[in-house]
Amino acid sequence: MSDAKKTISRVYLDWAAATPLLPAAYAAMEPYLLGGFGNPSAIHAEGQQARVAVEAARATIASAVQVRPEYVTVTSGGTEGNNLAIFGLVESLSKGNPSTGLVGRAYESMTVITTKIEHPSVGEALVALAARGVQVRYVQVTEAGKIDLEHLRTLLDASVVLVSTALINSEIGTIQPTRAIHKILHTAEVKYDTNIYLHLDAAQAPLWLNCQFDALGADLVTLDAAKFCGPKGVGLLIRSKRTHLAPAVFGGGQESGLRPGTENVAGIVGAARALEAAQANWRARADQVRAVRDEAIEHILTMFPKGNPSEVLLNGAVGVDRVANNINISIPGLDTEFAAVVLDKHGFAVSTKSACSGAGSGASTVVQETTKDPARASATLRITLGPDNTIEQLQSLTGVLKKHVMQMSGY
């Protein structure tokens, strides 16, 4: 970084991509980084101390989402969690269970339903699953990014084993109506005498929504500590009692054999503390940030009146169906990659789409799928707030953005 850059105070507005580690989470991790390094599978005091820490953390996580600890599996992050949920379920159904008489199902006899606006860790996993012979059906989404429930009903039949979607879309912030989806799936389960599992990638949720497991109506919920002020490299997969998974990695018996490998003790402890804090006051946090966010959206739309200098369009839902901290706009015709770089030089960290979709190039498939407008899809800016961001910061960002747009427009 140049000296000039260092003097600019930074305004971080990319909370959907990464969050700072909560000081309390760091404090909880420190003893296991600096001191207690035992292998939790070892029988001596050092090992047992680590085991106690891991299981206490699991209990904290379980309590935060209101499940029993045995339904919490720790992974290395959201991507592994989504992959384990999808492949783990389908492989388990494929294998069947000789001890309970459950007959294995051929890949070709199974269908998974998803949308075309999922994070790559769901979307690409399902492409790989399709290559094994499983049928993948795509349910339509509305312009706001919500699953079309009528269309979902038409896609359901006895072959459907899984519906996988993000609880909150990572780009446009749309919250799916999971209770309504659950109800539709349950009706189909009764009709077809089958189990249709619901998997939610809830990576964007813990800071802003109630993640109590029963409230979500899902069988599988993926969380990523790096998105709720926990450490990077730790994910959580929560499952319902009826859900059985086959492991995707083989080794020692850790995580009940479902995810072997020596436990990342410090990481798990930090994730637990962060999740507890995230869920403890999600509502107050969301209310506060939503107020700033709503004022900011109004300000942006006011500053960019239609056609002067350039149109600004809000992508995603309005109101309760939008997560509290998300602003996603398109400025058709503008090179928003460049705009993001200009904003960065002025101290504002924003993104154009999801980091995992490639920071570099290409249009947003999420905005393309929801708006069917290539000009809009190729000119997105994602601004995701944290609890400390202020309306003044967002007004300042808007000023820089307007100046840039005017320069680009030759005003």
Place this chain on the structure above:
Amino acid sequence: MSDAKKTISRVYLDWAAATPLLPAAYAAMEPYLLGGFGNPSAIHAEGQQARVAVEAARATIASAVQVRPEYVTVTSGGTEGNNLAIFGLVESLSKGNPSTGLVGRAYESMTVITTKIEHPSVGEALVALAARGVQVRYVQVTEAGKIDLEHLRTLLDASVVLVSTALINSEIGTIQPTRAIHKILHTAEVKYDTNIYLHLDAAQAPLWLNCQFDALGADLVTLDAAKFCGPKGVGLLIRSKRTHLAPAVFGGGQESGLRPGTENVAGIVGAARALEAAQANWRARADQVRAVRDEAIEHILTMFPKGNPSEVLLNGAVGVDRVANNINISIPGLDTEFAAVVLDKHGFAVSTKSACSGAGSGASTVVQETTKDPARASATLRITLGPDNTIEQLQSLTGVLKKHVMQMSGY
């Protein structure tokens, strides 16, 4: 822990299971835990700072093992690394490569060779691979735990695609003759006009052996930061130029698409610093520890003369084929699980076998396979030293052990 326990100074002798985090590695990690939390895939300064850290760490790792950075893939640990090496290679061969004209091979047409003394993350992965139709052949090992090279020759044919073994056995510390294995495989490659890849689980190596990639003669080398004074939850998979892997997890394009998911920035940075330090003076460290270890073995054998009160047998190799810090003994007839607990109460942290093989119960399959002696296999103690352990500590341990054995024997 009780207050009484706290007053006993601890002697940690389970370095094969877990190692303390190097202070310099912790210092390197701290800025990415406390401050720089950006997502390396983001385009703004916070993201780019994280990207620079990840790629600088990859360059440090590459330099420590003398490969180009693009051949270093970061995983969540040794277990994931071993699984990715095995499944990644076989899946890649199975798929073929349409762009180069390489035809995909049916699972049934491929053979993998391994031993029966591998860590579960190799052994169980190969059981799962066999379930897909790949043939798995087990090469015999000597009583010292070394691969029987003559037997290996007889197992090679045009179907063999992979040989997978630990560079250093995690229980008995035997070092495999990888150059000799490489030579035998190369001869077979020429004879059968095929590629036979060599995978080494080198998790136990970096503190005690030269891990320069070319010196190992392998195509795939798995490392685990938790075993070389780096953080838990970080593994490294190094591959040769000719080795292509298929990903086992699907998502964003991180780690060249081979291992997607937001990078564990602090973890990778810590692993790099620890590996650099481990390899910088492995020889001096090994020489020093070997001297203590050899004196300790002699002391133990002297203190337990044959039959009085109980026989002590050294498992594994003697001399240069044994890693510097490993002592593995059997005391036939003794409940060594209980002995390990008694030693723990006296302040000594040791294990009976590898932590991942289950801290709890059961005989050592490694010692069973090498000695064919169930009494010996069910009475193992593994004592693995670190650089700070002294002969006095090991003499003290031997005293406690002898007292315990005499009590158990009714002396």
